[in-house]
Amino acid sequence: MITLTDLHGAWRLTRHIIDHRAGVTGSLTGLCHWRPDGPGLRQHEEGVLILGSAPPLQASRAYLWRHEGASLVVFFEDGRPFHRLGPGQLADRHLCAPDVYDVAYDFGRWPDWTQSWRVLGPRKDMTIESRFVRLD
Secondary structure, three states, X not given: OOOHHHHOEXXXXXXXXXXOOOOEEEEEEEEEEEEEEOOEEEEEEEEEEEEXXXXXXXXXXXXXXXXXXXEEEEEEOOOOEEEEEEOOEOEEEEEEOOEEEEEEEEEEEXXXXXEXXXXXXXXXXXXXXXXXXXXX
C-alpha cells in the first residue's frame, strides 16, 4: 500500500477519456503535484484538455489526501469526502446522485501507476483512465 510520502512530488499525467453516451473521446496531458497541506497532501493537476473536436483548453483540479489509520482518504478541495483506499482496498465507489463513480487504482508498476474511473448513471456513461509517471 502506498503512503502520502510515496505520492509527494511531481508527476507527469496523461488521461484518456471516453464519453460513451456522446460518442466522444478526449485526453488531458499535464502535470500533477502532491504538496504538503496541513495533516496531509494537496493534489493539484493542470493540463491541456482536448475533448472531441472542441478547441483545446486549460484544465485544473485539486484534491486533499489524508491518512486515516492504514487508509488513504481523498477529499474534494472543499473538504467533502470523495473516496478511499487501503490495504486490500484499491477500489471504491463515490455516489454523486444520480450517477455512480467507481474507481480502481493499480500500483503494480510503481512508481508508474493508474487510476481508472467508470461513471454510470442517467446523466453520464464514461470511462476515464489516468496514468501517473514520477518526475522527481
